[in-house]
Amino acid sequence: MGGSSGSSFVAGLEGVVAAETRISGVDGDAGALTLAGYPVEEISGRASFEEMVYLLWHDELPNTEELAAFRGALAGRRGLPAATLELLRAAGARNVPQMDALRMAAGTLGLDAPDDPALDLVARLPVIVATYHRLLNGQEPVVPDPDLGHAANYLYMLDGERPGEDSVRALETYLNTVSDHGMNASTFAARVIVATRSDLVSAIVGAIGALKGPLHGGAPGPALDVVFEIGEAGNAEPVLREKLRRGERLMGFGHRIYRVRDPRADVLAEAAEKLFATDGDRDLYALALEVEKTALRLLEEHRPGRNLQTNVEFYTALLLHGLGLPTDLFTPTFAIGRVAGWTAHCLEQRSEDRLIRPQSEYVGATDRTWLPAQER
Incomplete structure (x- = not known):
């Protein structure tokens, strides 16, 4: 049995x-990601995050005056409503996981009736994440510094110290790289919600809920855990061989979409190399490179022809760790970057003003007859 004439079921909308x-x-197939006309390799390591958001929203990069105005507008929106802060304190007292706290707090951002909810969401998500991180660790929140840019402010709000230029550039490259990625689960969820003419806050809360699931946003931490488990280069091959023998997936390798190397991995590999050249644990960086090399060789040996290459999760873990972020901040930090794409897709979908309403195929029983309860 089916829906409309000529329709066919495709599992997962694959x-x-x-x-x-x-x-x-x-x-x-080509291992390429284009962001508003720019190859990810061309723009992610050069643009500020503010420039990337502007680009995704307006389909052009801002000039000097437009960029200054946009930065000022974001800086003016970073304050959290009192109720949002109260909610975060309550969540912290109950040790609520980071992504749950982000989802709940994001839903309060309509309390002060914003005239530009997209701007509010981009400006405030890093404040929510940093504030909650500090509350979980028994510290008071750090007030955003209006003189700092978006990425620099996030690092500053996490530990109260002004970050160096190398750290800011590394984080901006990461946020730009993950700012959008086609019709992924969270982006699709956001577009479906806003297509009903619902509000942007509801759409982004839905996107955060989708990202929270481990099949979408939960792998960067485990990718780094494997490096720590291996500990030293000589252990890489025996540990990875044993994992493959047990049928385990090597986290940080292979991707549902990319049949060749994930281009985002190349961008973040370069960013990590620059960061660890000036800061961070050089021994860890060298070990990660050895783990990557060994994993690629063993994957080709165990699964020939599958072409399982390094994906964005591997270098996400290494880069964010190098910036001093604990693993429970990896997925929330991803959301801070991806909200640029989520909001851009919502604005695009709103301009189309068309309800997203796919068909379903009924496979249940038919022709059942009602019986009163005493006869069942």
Whole structure:
């Protein structure tokens, strides 16, 4: 039995085109990611995060005056409503996980009736994450510094110290790289919600809920855990061989979309190299490179022809660790970058003003007859 005439069921909507978008394009066969016309390798390591958000929203990079105005607008929106802070304190007292706290707090951002909710969401998500991180660790929140940019402010709010230029550049490269990635689960969720003419805050809360699931946003931490488990280069091959023998997935390798190396991994590998050249644990960086090399060799040996390459999660873990972030901040930090794409897709979907309403195929029983309770 089916829905409309000519329709066919596709599990997980695999290969189904659900939207036309100018925001980003993913070519899994070629290993290419385009962000509003720019190859990810061309723009992520050069643009500020403010420039990337502006680009995704307006389809062009800002000039000097536009960029200054946009930075000022973001800086003016970073204060949290009192109720949001109260909620975060209550969540912290109950040791609520980071992503749950982010989801709950994001839903309060409509309390002060913002005239530009997209700007509010981009400006305030890092404040929520940093504030909650400090509350969980028994510290008071750090007030945002209006003189610091978006990425620098996030690092500053986490530990109260002004970050160095190398750290800011590394974080900006990361946020830019993950700012959008086609019709992923969280982006699709946001577009479906806003397509009903619901509000942007609801759409972003839905996106955060989708990202929270381990099949979408939960792998960067485990990718680094494997490096720590190995401990030294000589252990890489026996540990990884044993994992493969047990049928375990090597976290940080292989991707559902990319059939060759994830281009975001290359961008973040370069960013990590620059960061660890001036800061961070050089021994850990060298070990990670050895683990990557060994994993790629063993994956080709155990699964020939699958072409399982390094994905964005591996170098995400290494880069964010190098910036001093604990693993429970990895996925919330991803959300801080991806909210640029989520909001851009919401604005695009709103301009189309078309409800997203796919069909379903009924496979249940038919022709049942009602019986009163005493006869069942």
